[in-house]
Amino acid sequence: MxxxxxxxxxxxxxxxxxxxxxTMLEFSNEFECLVAVILSAQSTDQQVNKVTAKLFPSYNKPEHFVQMERQDLENYIKGVGLYKNKARHIQEMSQILLDEYDGRVPDDFNELLRLPGVGRKTANVMMSVAFNKPGxxxxxxxxxxxxxxxxxxxxxxxxxxxxxxxxxxxxxxxxxxxxxxxxxxxxxxxxxxxxxxxxxxxxxxxxxx
Missing domain, CATH: 1.10.1670.10 (Helix-hairpin-Helix base-excision DNA repair enzymes (C-terminal))
Incomplete structure (x- = not known):
């Protein structure tokens, strides 16, 4: 065959x-989707949803994460694996979105790969789940x-x-x-x-x- x-x-x-x-991840826009997918590495979608249910009501835009203290973000997401690295990546990614993309998440695979914390798996998931494009x-x-x-x-x-x-x-x-x-x-x-x-x-x- x-x-x-x-x-x-x-x-x-x-x-x-x-x-x-x-997808089992819960989000309401492309940026929340990106944060959730980054958090999902080395964790379960159920655990990520528990974390984001507390995080997203107050922090759901790139500027929110840039303005947060790193320790505060770590405290929110410490229920997922590798939370210290993920906190750093999310803040660095948020700054790049503000500086280079007017706060928007790019819907281009190669542009997504430029963002901290985004590898091929995350970029593919974003293309398919957030932007309804092949991934x-x-x-x-x-x-x-x-x-x-x-x-x-x-x-x-x-x-x-x-x-x-x-x-x-x-x-x-x-x-x-x-x-x-x-x-x-x-x-x-x-x-x-x-x-x-x-x-x-x-x-x-x-x-x-």
Missing amino acids: EPKERAAMIIGLLEQAYPEAD LGVDTHVQRVANRTGLVASKQPDQTEQALKRIIPSSQWSRTHHLFIFHGRQICKARKPYCDACVIEAFCARIID
């Missing part, structure tokens, strides 16, 4: 299983599902991203991201996957981490 056909069949089955698949972010769930199903053979997220983009139409990049995450969270878990309940078991190489 050709890789593109294999990918299409896997995505189709996952679409039937998870029609509700979408395929590779987190641990996407990485795991893509490798176990034989769509890729890579331990590097950037390589996995490029490999998936070669065999999946750009119109389906965002859906693939959400579908793989839902499947990875619910069924294709890292250590004890529920293989008996897996709708794509026939495609699985059974590579258990």
Whole structure:
């Protein structure tokens, strides 16, 4: 079976299983989305939502974060991993948005990569979730599902991203991201996957981490 056909069949089955698949992060504008995605690294969306539920009512614009004391921001976000680095990145990113983008989040992939705290995964998620443009972010769930199903053979997220983009139409990049995450969270878990309940078991190489 050709890789593109294999990918299409896997995505189709996952679409039937998870029609509700979408981002779990809660935000009300592009800037809040960017902050939430930065916070989500090394953390869960549920934990990020707990943090932002207290943060965003008072701090939801770049100027708000630039004016904050670093310690105050750290106290707000200390419920997520690597919070000290994230606080620094968020403030540096906010300053650049004010200085170079009139306070707006750029909707260009390469421009997003210029911002502190933004790597390829975050930029891809922003393109798809915030701007409704093609983007395929590779987190641990996407990485795991893509490798176990034989769509890729890579331990590097950037390589996995490029490999998936070669065999999946750009119109389906965002859906693939959400579908793989839902499947990875619910069924294709890292250590004890529920293989008996897996709708794509026939495609699985059974590579258990």
